[in-house]
Amino acid sequence: MEISRLCIPYTPFEGELGVSRVCMVSSTGVHLDDQEPYDTEGDTSIRIIPGDADSSKLMITHTHYDHADGDRDVNVLFPIDRLRELTEERLIGGITDTHIAMGFTQSFRELRDNTLPLIAEEIKNNKADIVFMTAG
Amino acid sequence: MTGVPTVLITVEPEQSRMARPPRALWPVDYGLGNPLGMPEDAEVQKKIIREALDLVVNPSEPGRTYELKL
Secondary structure (H helix, E strand, O other), X not given: XXXXXXXXXXXXXXXXXXXXXXXXXXXXXXXXXXXOOOOOOOOOOEXXXXXXXXXXXXXXXXXXXXXXXXXXXXXXXXXXXXXXXXXXOOOOOEEOOEEEEXXXXXXXXXXXXXXXXXXXXXXXXXXXXXXXXXXX | OOOOOEEEEOOOHHHHHOXXXXXXXXXXXXXXXXXXXXXXXXXXXXHHHHHHHHHHHOOOOOOOEEEEOO
16 A cells, blocks of 8 residues: 555644644444445445534444444544543534544555545545544 | 644554554554443543544654553
């Protein structure tokens, strides 16, 4: 995989954490229960998770790791409730209006050429200050 | 666009290093499926998030995977 073969794209953080908006990007197979499930054999499509999503409506479609704990409490891999609490505690400014999720894939070229630009565009539009990523 | 700072919680450091994430935190006590720890353990879940955000706020070594032992 050569997503960042030539350099590490390190963007320094400038600003204050207490007013920063955090966006989650997760390849754990999480999605809302009324969204189309991922193809567990391989899927490079993304799901947009609204920032005000009810965590009890989130589910996981992924067959390449054991997500029994995530089924019980989605926060073990998509910590939307914890980020809300950290907003109330004023550690962060808030979470973005949208978050991005996807499932299993080994189609890295398609991921790089088609999916990653979509994710970058979403992050640009939702005005994230920090991106918090989780994988299975 | 100048980019947005990112941080990854990894439970498979050997695999994630291949994608060369700018900042990565490895909670060594947990494995696949549990990057934020155990169900209903809000304190540990938040502790891992706080540690990850510390990597964002404070200068870190680009590309290094930082281990977190809880």
